[in-house]
Amino acid sequence: MGKQGPMPNFETIDDYIAYQPKQAQVVLKELRKIIKDAAPDAIEVLNYKVPSFTLVPGGKRDQQIMMAGYAKFVGFYPFPTVMSAFKNELKDYKTGKGSIQFPLDKPLPKELIKRMVKYRRDEVLKEWN
Numbered sequence: 702m703g704k705q706g707p708m709p710n711f712e713t714i715d716d717y718i719a720y721q722p723k724q725a726q727v728v729l730k731e732l733r734k735i736i737k738d739a740a741p742d743a744i745e746v747l748n749y750k751v752p753s754f755t756l757v758p759g760g761k762r763d764q765q766i767m768m769a770g771y772a773k774f775v776g777f778y779p780f781p782t783v784m785s786a787f788k789n790e791l792k793d794y795k796t797g798k799g800s801i802q803f804p805l806d807k808p809l810p811k812e813l814i815k816r817m818v819k820y821r822r823d824e825v826l827k828e829w830n
Contacts, residue, residue, distance in 0.1 A: 714747065717747065728805055729770050731809055733752065735815055736818050738815065740819070746765070748762060749767070752768050752769070760825065760829075764825045764829070766778065774802040776803075782824060784798065784800075787813070790810075791813075
């Protein structure tokens with residue numbers, strides 16, 4: 702994370718963001734806005750001490766999208782199925798099974814992130830109904 706030592710327990714997502722390095726704060730705020738624009742009904746929660754966005758009421762971890770701040774990048778955690786669906790568009794980023802690293806010194810791919818959030822929201826809503 703942004704600072705050394707154990708990560709504190711945060712009360713709110715705003716508290717989490719304020720704890721991060723300045724450059725990460727800017728990117729996290731922007732990423733939060735993109736997620737909320739794409740899924741306005743998403744409920745903000747802290748899960749595993751990081752900002753999470755529940756896509757359905759009472760949504761469990763696999764029904765959430767998460768983000769986290771680090772010293773050189775912001776982690777975005779949409780879900781493995783999203784990563785598979787968008788793998789060709791993500792080839793310029795460091796990725797994991799269900800995660801993407803967005804470097805702090807490059808602009809966020811806003812439209813791509815919106816499409817990924819909507820894709821996952823639609824998946825979750827199909828499973829939930």
